[in-house]
Amino acid sequence: MDWLQAQLSTVPVWLTLVIVFLLPTVEPVLPVLGMLLPSQTALVVSGVLTHQGSLPLAGALLAAVLGAVAGNLLGHAVGRVWGGRLAAGLPARVTESRKYRAALSAVSTYSGRAVLLGRFNVALRTMVPVMCGTVRVPWGPYLGWSVLGSLLWAPSCVALGLLAGSSWQQWGGSGVLVAASVLLLATTSLPPLLSLRRGAPAVAPQA
Template identity: 65%
Template structure:
């Protein structure tokens, strides 16, 4: 999450532009990495999806948005896998959800390969374009500042969520009346 895949692929495009990395290798590794990430997500969903769902709070699993997301992934797996590849949050969640709702393996891998073949080279290409223009805009200072902004904007939501959960824990009553003991996430 602190060093997202899209940022890494763009950085590989910058390196390829400057000759530090062969372009075919950058694209091949990008596609392979994207496909591998999706396959692992699907396997996690197949193996632990029901347990993960069982440990989610009722406010999440009972929400209309959660039910709609499961229905959408189950009914429109092709669109979910292909379009989800281009969204940072969905890129992580859709493969797990596909595994949890039982999207067939061969169908999932085929769709994920197609999505990876579309997404990964486009990210490397954006990096190639940026690699050709970053020196015009101020050289390494601008590159460092851009990297810091990317890191901050990618990690800020995670930090805010962590701080919010810490505050909620601090304000929570010491006893949980009417509730049984919390189950561990993975049993």
């Protein structure tokens, strides 16, 4: 995170906001990028920069929320068009992995709500939108859950950055950030992980 903060602090404000928007937008369709540089990290860093006065708070929040919604919609669209072929082309080590099965179980059990439950988990966040599109989760409910999840997730990440920035000297921002992130991950990942233990039902694309 320190490296990303150092890089973003040297670029213009408008470009930083574009990056904060783009990372959650492309994360669902470029899962490798999401694993290497989770969008949550960029949002937290934007909160730190906001605390330092380098970014406007309203701009950081708007870019984060819009990027999260756009990423969900883009992932859903990709899943509807290419989801079946993408799934068929995945190697067995991916489809048999715990993360893949957790995402499949979340979509199977919760349908459009999975995009809300998975928003706080990096593995589910990168897989669930495409899976929802693949099984043809209706656009209306999916959009509603996407907006709700984005409105909860994006400000939370920015707020973590603000908290870390304000407590950096007194408490150690990294420690605060890690503790809060673990809490968010545990509370929001519990339902899909519990459903995984019951076994993932088969999912077939709807006509």
